[in-house]
Amino acid sequence: MPVTININGVDHSIDATPDTPLLWALRDSLELTGTKFGCGMALCGACTVHVDGAPVRSCTTPISTVAGKKVTTIEGIGTKEAKAVQAAWEQHAVAQCGYCQSGQIMSAAALLQSNPRPSDEDIDQAMSGNICRCATYVRIRAAIKSAAASLA
């Protein structure tokens, strides 16, 4: 029985078992590969997407639980916070290998939506679920602050 999910504003009927993680529906069924596989256990944040505006780890989210909800991926993110975050990421040359950065940007955009002026502690708390093995953390902090300043 296909599951219908609204992804980036469009309804998609996905022909996969209900337990299929949203991550693999996005990547294998819809070819939206900007959302990354890192751990499969919601430990690294590389798969972060927004479900009804809130950051969610798609690798442990069965598609049956997001039927009828609005899913936004890095390919469809268009909020002013997300645009500011992406611009700040470029300005600070945050990305190195880049593999985790879709997830970092989705988490950062969600942070700014709920907290327009985050402190270092707020940033550390909101972003500690997103691992970056290149350790671009110093620039992530700086870029989030720049993005916040640009929106003020």
Added chain:
Amino acid sequence: MLQLKPAAPTSRRDFLKAIGIAGAGLTIGVSLSPLEAATEVARGSKTKPGNPFVPNAFIRINPDNTINVVIKHLEMGQGTYTGLATLVAEELDADWNQIIAEGAPADASRYNNLLMGPTQGTGGSTAIANSFEQMRKAGAAAKAMLVAAAASRWDVPPASIGTAGGVARHEPSGRSASYGELSALAAEQPVPDPQSLTLKDPKDFRYIGKSMSRKDIGKTDGTALFTQDVKMEGMLTALVLHPPRFGAKVKAVRDQRTRDSRGVVDVVQIPGGVAVLATDFWSAKKGRDLLEVDWDESGAARRGSADLLEEYRALAVKPGQVARNDGDAGKALSGAARVIEATYEFPYLAHATMEPMNCVVKVGENSCEIWNGAQLHTVDQAMVASVLGIADTDVRINTLYAGGSFGRRANPHSDYVVEAAHIARTKRGTPVKLVWTREDDTRAGYFRPMYVHRIRGALDADGNPIAWEQRVVGQSILKGTLFEQFIENNLDTSSVEGASTLPYGIPNLRVDLHTVDPGIPVQWWRSVGHTHTAYSTETFIDQLAAAANRDPVEFRMALLKEHPRHLGVLKLAAEKANWGSAMPEGHARGIAVHESFNSFVAEVAEVSLQGDGSFKVERVVCAVDCGMAVNPDIIVAQMESGIGYGLSPLLMSEITLDDGRVVQSNFHDYQVLRINQMPSVEVHIVPSAEPPTGVGEPGTPPIAPAVANALFAATGKAFHRLPLRMDEGVPG
């Protein structure tokens, strides 16, 4: 099981002969062979309208005025697409915005690493160092042909034509033309003799020394293509069930439930385990979960980390293979006023790249095509060719971005690439994507080896160090690989580098090595031997300084008189960190200086003791001397990255074995640094006119000892085991 070796000794010899590693010294040359066909270089890249001008293997100038620069090194985050493109653009006088960087295919005849002989590969922080002259000459050669084309078109002397921003200009007549406009005519010009090319004087550099924007694009909008993202018509996804212990083999497979599972296409046995092929990842994963496999563990490694440590510690008190022997350390130790001793323990480490290992392979009749974040192309070609029984040159490799590597994708056995080839050969004509889960990646090995070090040091009555005896016990990374001939006198120098090269002026200095072979697959991990030798040497020197009642910076400076570049970074880091100034209660500084891969780095770490007995790394001040700074911002980024990467094994990362099984499996038990544990980092680059050297690895070695030394300053306790535990400190 995963230690896949070349098929037979004869083929290994042939391989070595073919790639010329055997007996090869350092070949430093400039290869500018013109292309046989422009399409060869363009293979796998987007074709532009019209015929490009292809002056050499590294450059395509397109009629639409874009310029493709072919990057022979893997982009894994270290910034090589930007660095190498900068060198080309500088001498070509291109506009930065017209430059597009792309990964080179496997072809060692054109894309070999000049510091690795005729092998195409990325490692040892060599990309900028080996490319500095080659890429500049590539750019200069292309510019000479464009200038010749303009001179011919306008019938003026070439010397009267100036170039800048991708435009050739004849000032006297006011005529100008873009490189794109000149491309067709430039292609008809003779290829200049590389010896005739004059490179710019550094004072005329426009791009080198500036922080040009990165050319590895698509990393903020999800469009950058990694191996994990490759999708092809009819492609299957494969997951492999590996044995629970290294060296075990498949005995029996019961796969009916797997075969009946939705989406599963086939189950095949391969040398390293059992592969499940399915239409997609989740189907392959569910199918694999249903597999039942009996393993033959008669040849499996069964020891645990505790057993290995016991063996290593016993060896550490016996003399080993000598790596360095100045004076007579034994004699000096026996007659010294003060002797200090420490035994260090370092665990196995996983690379834990964000993108777990994966590889796409399509096997044809007498061909094979691979899509991979390839890092050691020539070895991958040879290893896959030997599995398939085809020629090395029939193995085509498309180089994609790697989601981190830290050495892992340069596996000297081509482990996961060969595994993918074994699977794909059972489905000829069908592309197969091998995907490792995080658990597979954590447990499959090719770890940074476990090591034990024992150091004894002696001071004379005036507190001057007079003897240093260091013993290293651990596995060889090179043994059993295609690089084995670099081992001389049973001494794998990558096990002792950083210790055997100790810069301190100590008259009696001995470093020796015991090489053990417990059957655990190991390989290089960001900064290789320096990952452990920098820790033991730089914390031990602090213990000696404390015993002599001297300041750690002043003590080092007195011993580094013959090493101006060590001194330079040491002084700069100390000065920028206000070394010696007062700190708040519970705060302390520690310093470490270390050379690796011909770059010199000193780091000052500031720590604070927390009320609960733990500590926090607050700030790191780093000074780096990597010769001429090609792109300062990327150097800063690599120091930040190296520091963050090196903090994980200090604070929390550790692979352990229990009865031969890898205990850890995912980021909950193989923990790595997160943003809340990252200190602020300040990087200072030493101005230099020396040829540029690498920055991918050298930032990593000094951080762990710098932090441990700060804790030593704060508590008076020395720490001899990583990851560091506050309750394991011993009076220093």
